[in-house]
Structures are given as structure tokens and as C-alpha cells.
Amino acid sequence: MTKGLVFDLKRYSIHDGPGLxxxxxxxxxxxxxxxxxxxxxxxxxxxxxxRPERCIGCGDCVRACPQKALDFxxxxxxxxxxxxxxxxxxxxxxxxxxxQLVGREMTVAAVMDEVERDRLFYDRSxxxxxxxxxxxxMQPQFLLELLAEAGRxxxxxxxxxxxxxxxxxxxxxxxxxDLFLYDLKHMDPEKHKxxxxxxxxxxxxxxxxxxxxxxxxxxxMPVIPGVNDDAExxxxxxxxIASLPGGPTVNILAYHKAGLDKFRRLxxxxxxxxxxxxxxxxxxxxKNRLMSFGLTVQIxx
Numbered sequence: 001m002t003k004g005l006v007f008d009l010k011r012y013s014i015h016d017g018p019g020l021x022x023x024x025x026x027x028x029x030x031x032x033x034x035x036x037x038x039x040x041x042x043x044x045x046x047x048x049x050x051r052p053e054r055c056i057g058c059g060d061c062v063r064a065c066p067q068k069a070l071d072f073x074x075x076x077x078x079x080x081x082x083x084x085x086x087x088x089x090x091x092x093x094x095x096x097x098x099x100q101l102v103g104r105e106m107t108v109a110a111v112m113d114e115v116e117r118d119r120l121f122y123d124r125s126x127x128x129x130x131x132x133x134x135x136x137x138m139q140p141q142f143l144l145e146l147l148a149e150a151g152r153x154x155x156x157x158x159x160x161x162x163x164x165x166x167x168x169x170x171x172x173x174x175x176x177x178d179l180f181l182y183d184l185k186h187m188d189p190e191k192h193k194x195x196x197x198x199x200x201x202x203x204x205x206x207x208x209x210x211x212x213x214x215x216x217x218x219x220x221m222p223v224i225p226g227v228n229d230d231a232e233x234x235x236x237x238x239x240x241i242a243s244l245p246g247g248p249t250v251n252i253l254a255y256h257k258a259g260l261d262k263f264r265r266l267x268x269x270x271x272x273x274x275x276x277x278x279x280x281x282x283x284x285x286x287k288n289r290l291m292s293f294g295l296t297v298q299i300x301x
Contacts, residue, residue: 003105004142007040007134009114012121015301017158017179017218019127022115024146026131027103028138030164032197033185034271035224037259041134046086046103049265052076054098061090061099108145115155128156130181137165137173147176160220163203163210170206174215181301182207182248184221186228187236195227204240211244219248220301223278223286224255234286238293250297252286254278 008025016023028044029036036042040049055076062070062077069083070090088101115129122128129150136143136159143159150157159173160181174180184207185200186192192200210217219241223229241248256277263270278286283299290297 001107001109002142002145003107004111004139004146005044005046005103006106006111007038007103009111011114011118013130016130016132016160017128017181018156019125020118020121021127021130021158022118023130023132023160024111024115026133026136026139026143029134029162030138030198031135031162034195035222035227035255035259035275037256037262038134039259039262039266039268040102043103044138046088046101047266048079048084048086048088048091049100049102049262050079051098051100051265054096056096056098058095060093060095064089064093108142108149111146112149112153115150116153119155122155126156128158128178130158130160132160132181135162135164137161137169140165140169140173143173144176147173151176163206164198165202165206167202167206167209170210171213174210174213178216180210180215180217181251182210182217182219184219184237184241187233187240191228208244211246211248214246217244217246217248218251220251220253222253222255223283224272225275225278225282227255227272227275229278229282229286231289234289238290238295241290242293242295247296250290250295251301252283252290252297252299253301254283254299 005027007027010023013021013023027041029042032042067083067085069080070077091099091101147157156178158179158181159177162183185196189199189201260270287297287299
């Protein structure tokens, strides 16, 4: 039975496609965006996230660790990462949830059991299931089977993707998907690589391939001051999206620092800590500039 590595399941989601939805977050991403609000999604392995302010020093995790990877230190519990195998036992026994295992294996059936619990809400609101990440295309077999099962029981299916995957795989997924939420982060390949770790060439190629295949697409653009909100980038983005067949809609998403604390808990550097969030006036300006290309543009997801 195919299993996937899932790091979260969010019910009653209203920002990941139409209507009320259940969003299934799969672990692993080929991009490492500076502004990622789910940095725990990037690694394709389970991880332990630590909230040291919650630790009461009871030592339950130290005693329970089968690998003896935990010990008392001068400033709290310390982990020997050479011994830790990310089994999650320490998180299971922690009474204050100071330690959290991010990423657990689930079968398609187990995920669908969760998804189908809210079928009534999907039917009433026009919602369904969204598979997000990370990058769900990094777990292709699990994704395809999950989409097929949702389709079998007639639940609307959306896939939130960076588009950084083999074109043939993306088109296979399109055959089992009702809507793509497609990230478009920057039009310049070098700047895209600087801020995300990969070039955008394949991403743009795949976006056009999906549009030409007749897929329904919502292009999602983060608006990040000093990164991609300049006139040149917006002009190139507007012209490119307008050239796609099928008339994709555009959602512009205001940059926020929701991932800052997660970066710190994972011991990672957050490189946009000094970047201010765009105000309503800037978001309206970006919207108007993109609409000048004849695009349908909405602020928010």
C-alpha cells in the first residue's frame, strides 16, 4: 500500500482553492524560498521541531529516546543529531509539546478517511481537497493515487505546486486534477535561483504546457517588497500570463513573516527578517498593473 510523508492536514481551509477545503501538506520541496512560511516542508525527511520555551525539563524525552540522542545541557535538552533517527518518540512523550515530529507516513486510505469527514461542507461550499506542500510532485505515486481516489468519490481536487518537476509527470497529474494553484515567484531566472535555489525556466515551460493542455489554473504570485514587486518583473509576469491560453486567473499574495518563528525553531536563518509587509495601497497598485494586461486578478488566495 502506497504511503506518503504528510506533515499536516488542515480542515476548513479557505485559502487553498474554492469553498471550504481540507489541505493535505506533503513533505519535501526542491525549492528553498527565502520567505517560505512552511520551512518544515522543505526536507524530504521527518524532522523534530523544538519549542524550547515550552520545555519544563521533566526529562521524559531523554529517558524515552531509543537512540540515547538526548541529554540535559546547560540551557535545556540538547540533541546529538549524529544519533537522532527522527523516530518521533521524544515528541510522543513530551507533555507540553515542546518537541514536535514534522512528517508522518500515511496511506492514501488514511488521508481519505480524514478528507471525507467534511464531505458535507465541500458539497455545500463548492470546496474539496487541496494537496500542497512542500511540493506534492516530489511524492508522485502517492499524489497520483490520492487524486485518483478523491476523483472516484467525486471530491474536487486542487494541487498547489511550484511547477518544478518533469513535464510528463505534471501532465499525468493534470489528468486527475480539477484545479492547479501554480506558484509564480519571479520572472528573472537568475533572481529566481538566488531567492529559491532553482531557475524558473522549467517552471515557466510547465506553466505553458499545463495551459496548452487545457488545465484550469490559478497563478499565485507572492508580492515581496524589494524582491519581485518592481515594475520590470510585474510587466514581464503580466505579459507572460496574458500570453497563456485558457485565461488563467491571478491571485496576488501579500508577503508575511508567518514562517519566521518556524525557521528559528528549525535552526535555520530567515533572510528577509528586515523586509516589511506590503500595505494595501501597494497590493492595489500591483493588482492594477497586472489587470492592465487584461488579466483577472484577486488580492489573496
